Amino acid sequence: MSQAPAISPTREKDFPEWYQQVVRAADLAENSEVRGCMVIKPWGYGLWENIQRQLDVKFKETGHVNAYFPLLIPLSYLEKEAQHAEGFATECAVVTHHRLEVQKQPDGTTKMIPTGKLEEPFVIRPTSETIIGAAFARWVQSYRDLPLLINQWANVMRWEMRPRLFLRTAEFLWQEGHTAHETAAEAIDETKLMHKVYADFLRNHLAIPVIPGAKTENERFPGAVDTYTVEAMVQDRKAIQAGTSHYLGTNFSKAANIQFLGRDNTKQLAHTTSWGVSTRLIGTLIMAHGDDDGVIIPPRVAPHQIVILPVTPKADTRQEVIDSCEALAKTLRTQTFHGEPLRVHVDKRDLQGGAKNWEWIKKGVPLRLEMGPRDITSRTVAVCRRDQGPKAKDFIPKEELIRDITEKLQDIQDALLKRATEMRDANMKKLDTLDEFKAFFAEGGPGGFALMHWAGSNEEEDKIAKDMKITIRCIPISDEFVEEGKCFLTGKPSSRRVVFARSY
Amino acid sequence: MSQAPAISPTREKDFPEWYQQVVRAADLAENSEVRGCMVIKPWGYGLWENIQRQLDVKFKETGHVNAYFPLLIPLSYLEKEAQHAEGFATECAVVTHHRLEVQKQPDGTTKMIPTGKLEEPFVIRPTSETIIGAAFARWVQSYRDLPLLINQWANVMRWEMRPRLFLRTAEFLWQEGHTAHETAAEAIDETKLMHKVYADFLRNHLAIPVIPGAKTENERFPGAVDTYTVEAMVQDRKAIQAGTSHYLGTNFSKAANIQFLGRDNTKQLAHTTSWGVSTRLIGTLIMAHGDDDGVIIPPRVAPHQIVILPVTPKADTRQEVIDSCEALAKTLRTQTFHGEPLRVHVDKRDLQGGAKNWEWIKKGVPLRLEMGPRDITSRTVAVCRRDQGPKAKDFIPKEELIRDITEKLQDIQDALLKRATEMRDANMKKLDTLDEFKAFFAEGGPGGFALMHWAGSNEEEDKIAKDMKITIRCIPISDEFVEEGKCFLTGKPSSRRVVFARSY
The missing domain is CATH 3.40.50.800 (Anticodon-binding domain)
Structure with missing residues (x-):
């Protein structure tokens, strides 16, 4: 007796719609009447609680402590780090008033009118580098106060125009690690350590094999010197950026004035990092492991x-x-x-x-x-x-x-890990020419992760992104990708393949 | 060798200032540059994590599950329950725009201007009855869907004019339980059960003896039929309302339309409850147990x-x-x-x-x-x-x-529990006349919890609150307070003493 799949449509037929239906059928989350904001239902939140608790153990094992910082960020904080501000400024919830006036209507109902205009508006944090930087500036006086190894579990908001449950919502839950160090070397070690914590967590807890690597300059976090990412492949062969770890150099400490008296008795700027994963992990898990009968939770x-x-x-x-x-x-x-x-x-x-x-x-x-x-x-x-x-x-x-x-x-x-790894490996191809690249990503083509030699410019990378919606997901850190060759676009020499893919 | 106390001033000299200094000396929290919003530092947050984890076990043992609901509440939701709206409307953070425009200034700096005006503004949740009610209305169809036993761990905002670290901050962390039931009796049982969970938690985990009781109509949560509270006495003999549990009747289910088809096949309104404790527990703990050398954590x-x-x-x-x-x-x-x-x-x-x-x-x-x-x-x-x-x-x-x-x-x-209990009992007095009452609360008088017979009107209660800043903290549920007598203000018969006190 054959059994019709529980989810309609199937993955094969319409992957994005299959995803929505799985989230609904598994009772994980639903859209609320607040545009782009989801309700995380008990089954979905239970999953998040487990992710949170298990990650928290790893953060503490690596020496971090939790703290909590304000939800609201003064605009003046954002203005201090221009590159960062521009990266986030276009999609923020802005608080402009602090009071509502209750007006009774003739029909007995109530109207509420915003009053109490604020002198300086606030944004609801899209990320907390600026507000945590201000606290770090108060806390750090001497090299003896370093390193500061802090994590925050919090909600953040980015006014998303095309929300999708878990993967891209206006409000989401996440953790954001923020650390400050005496030297660049220590901060870079921290960035890489947390990058590895994420890769291991995805692999060992979520059964998702990821490709850990660095982002290109085009794809970096606004204000970062280096961004490391863990990239997962899901069943429609697209990539999901599942977690990132940033080395911020002294960009944010300069803006927030995180200065300390060094061992040599000179004033120095701290080197900072930040790193985060979010409820997006749940979306990644669903897309990585689900089948035509629903989600499969590791x-x-x-x-x-x-x-x-x-x-x-x-x-x-x-x-x-x-x-x-x-x-x-x-x-x-x-x-x-x-x-x-x-x-x-x-x-x-x-x-x-x-x-x-x-x-x-x-x-x-x-x-x-x-x-x-x-x-x-x-x-x-x-x-x-x-x-x-x-x-x-x-x-x-x-x-x-x-x-x-x-x-x-x-x-x-x-x-589950084996199946996901086989799926990924079957859809990851070394290609050498622009024609092969185009054929790989053409409609009806195989698609997936194209491993390419690349030595193009930022502008050339941008053009591919705009024209084909394909980006460099990462420059993998693994030696497996080291290989002499020639850039598929420019023919310039390259010593390492990078991962190109379409992504969520 | 005598040792000067580590905290200056001492509790005796200036209790409110002692409190601020203890919070600072213990590195629990600090004010941020965002008015009324605190930074909870690692030591304070570590305390909150323990409170949270241990309470969460109790919530789950009593059948609740966690979920997460949107941070933003449409004004129209608040407008539906007028009494509730008026209770909270005067002090809310209002989101009116969803975009910032980056303007480069001639001097190279950046200005950010709010744009993207929202058609309907939102408030940042001061509490979530309305938004969770909207979700419950979607989830409940039949009596088989009840009870719904949900808890949320979240941040909330109330634009406080006189903030004080932990005790009264614009943003604070809390849990809010929200449940829906088939009958009034079940909802009232739930309200009382969680009230007891709080009283036991304060006593057994925080070593704070509380007086559990009902609020008078004047002091109820806006929109509640009944509010139960646990009232702690701290070392300046004032009361702190440490947790509340509300029976909301059908007020919120009427506003949000939480209807179900009953066993008798008729449409009925659910009976709902809500209950919460917050980071205020930390302030209560400090004021209950601290000494002139700092905080003492159970x-x-x-x-x-x-x-x-x-x-x-x-x-x-x-x-x-x-x-x-x-x-x-x-x-x-x-x-x-x-x-x-x-x-x-x-x-x-x-x-x-x-x-x-x-x-x-x-x-x-x-x-x-x-x-x-x-x-x-x-x-x-x-x-x-x-x-x-x-x-x-x-x-x-x-x-x-x-x-x-x-x-x-x-x-x-x-x-710690013994000491706090002795302190409370030594400062709790049965009084019978208005003169005794006035002398008890006079400057230089003993102060504390005055156990009074009361049969006054809401207006008379209000007048005492306005004139003397003394309120009825609760009508205790314990039989110890049952006793025939006469109201100290009106002389009307009364069968139970209530607790009057000054409070935070």
């Missing part, structure tokens, strides 16, 4: 790693089955997976079994376990792996399942 | 519960001492206190010992341990309890310390 970050579905065909055995399921859940919860207690949910709702089952398939729970009266007698459990399709079902002795449960979760985690 | 929520200070008089034994301290920290970290691994920090900075010691005293670390070369030989540790003053020091055999460490932390936790 076990390490799944809100429920295991859902137990009691099979209760008869009223008189219902309670017994539920008790057995609860007992199994309790046993499983005593085990840990990567240091965290197993997250096991028993779905006791009195709904039709097929409906419940499909709900968890669409939500991407890694493992579904079914137990009914016969399974209790035979001491077996029906085990369904989400990554093996809706019909995958193994009957496994209960004791064996309990013994092997974390191994099974790791198998799923590994299988 | 062990359960302290960012470091234990700081180990290596005593290194000679260079040649320095490394050995540090290694011993690290080894002790490692051993201690294997133990748990209330289910969380012990938070132990070794302060290895090459600073003068006295300076380091005083830093941790001011920051309120519950236990300081000192180890030097002689202690290593004698296998003892010098143990300093923060709650027993700066000179308290016991020499304890290391093995005994390791064995008893969690007991010692619990002793400190209990001692």
Whole structure:
């Protein structure tokens, strides 16, 4: 019996629309009536909580502490760093008033009129370099105050014209690391360290293989000396910039006046960095792992790693089955997976079994376990792996399942990474000529990551971006990409291939 | 040798100024250049992270899940619930534009001008009943969709005219629970349950005894049918409202149209609740437990519960001492206190010992341990309890310390609660006449919580608030306050005493 996919359209048919439908079917988020702002629903937020907690451990292991800085940024702060300001200025929420006047209307309703005009307007932070820089300037006097290693978990706003749930929303949640150092070398080490933390997190927690690399000058963060990125390929073969780490040189410390008395007794400017990942990771995860039945969440970050579905065909055995399921859940919860207690949910709702089952398939729970009266007698459990399709079902002795449960979760985690890696590798091609490049990205062409020799100018890079909507995603740091050759556009010598792709 | 207090002025001399100085000396937070908005520094944020994590466990144990809703609220949402709007409308940050135009000035600097006027302005959420109500209206169709038990961790803004760090800031961090129920009875149970969660949390985690009770109509949350509060007394004998839980009846569901098809097949309005605590808890904690040497943080929520200070008089034994301290920290970290691994920090900075010691005293670390070369030989540790003053020091055999460490932390936790309870009870008086009431609150009078019989009108209550700055903090729920008597103002019969006090 063939089963129609739960999501319509399929990925093949219309990937962007498939994405919207998966987000809805998995109950991850929805659009609000506030343009471009999403509501992150409990299932999506649970995923974010896991990402947040696990990343936070890594930040603390690398010596960072959390703090919190104001939501509002005075315009004068933005004006101090012109290049930065221009990069963000065009799409900000601007606060101009601090009071509302309540006006009763003749029909009994209420109107509210903004009053209390501010002398200096504020923007809602699109990123916090300027406001955190102002605090750092107060905190740093001597080289002994350095390094400052701070992270903030926060909401930020950028007035996006074409919002898309998780991938590009006006308001989003993120973390932004901000550090200040005595020397350029230390700041560059920090930038690279956090870049590696991101690459490892994507790979080991989200099961997404990324290509870590540097951005070209054209693609850098406004005001940065160097931007490092982790680029993921998703199933329509486009790239997603999943996280960035910036070496800011002394550009921001100059603007904010982060000065310190150095070891040599001279006044010096601190070298700063910033780095961030956001709820965009959730969009990347969906596009990387989802199938035509919904999302597939890697076990390490799944809100429920295991859902137990009691099979209760008869009223008189219902309670017994539920008790057995609860007992199994309790046993499983005593085990840990990567240091965290197993997250096991028993779905006791009195709904039709097929409906419940499909709900968890669409939500991407890694493992579904079914137990009914016969399974209790035979001491077996029906085990369904989400990554093996809706019909995958193994009957496994209960004791064996309990013994092997974390191994099974790791198998799923590994299988997702393997599948995503194979997908990426199959769609990453070394090309040498402009014709090959054009054919690769032509409509109906294979598409993906084109590994190209490049020695063009910024203007030539820009022209490709404008004409073909293809950008250099990164200059990979891995030695695998080192190779003598000639730029596919200019013929100039090049010693390393870069990654070109279309992107979100 | 007597030691001058580390904080000037003392609590006795000028409590409000003492508070500001403690916050500064403990490096908890500071004012930013954005009026009324604070920077929460790492030590203060670490405290908030512990409060947040521990409360979150309690919310989840009581069946709630987290989600996230937009920062911006359309004015039209506020206009729907007039009473609510009027309660919040006067002090909101209003977003009116969504773009900035960068203007290069002749002198090379940059000016930024707000452009892109919005058709409908937004306010930055002062609280989220209206925007979450709009989401609930989409989510609820049938009684089967209820209850909805949601919590949000978020930042909110209220344009405060007289800000004070933690206690009253324009932006603050909080959690807001929002739930929708089928019946009034269920919603009232939820309101009371969360009220109890708060009272227990304050008592057991923050070591602050509170008086749980209902607000009078005058003091209710705008739009609420009933507001429950937990009222703490701090050391200047004023009250702080530390958390509130509101039964909103159908007021908000009517405004937002949260309707469902009931069991009887009729359309019904959901009954909703909301409840919240904020970074104000940190201000309450400081004012409840601090002394003239700084803050004292209860062990359960302290960012470091234990700081180990290596005593290194000679260079040649320095490394050995540090290694011993690290080894002790490692051993201690294997133990748990209330289910969380012990938070132990070794302060290895090459600073003068006295300076380091005083830093941790001011920051309120519950236990300081000192180890030097002689202690290593004698296998003892010098143990300093923060709650027993700066000179308290016991020499304890290391093995005994390791064995008893969690007991010692619990002793400190209990001692803080006991001290705060005694302080409160000593300053809580049953009074019966207006003269007694006036004398109690007169300048130079004892002040504190006046337990009064009350049967006055809302207008009479208002007049006391205006004339004397004294309000009814709550109508306590405990039976201890049940007693026949006569209102001290009107002489009308009353069957329960209420709490009058000055407050923050």
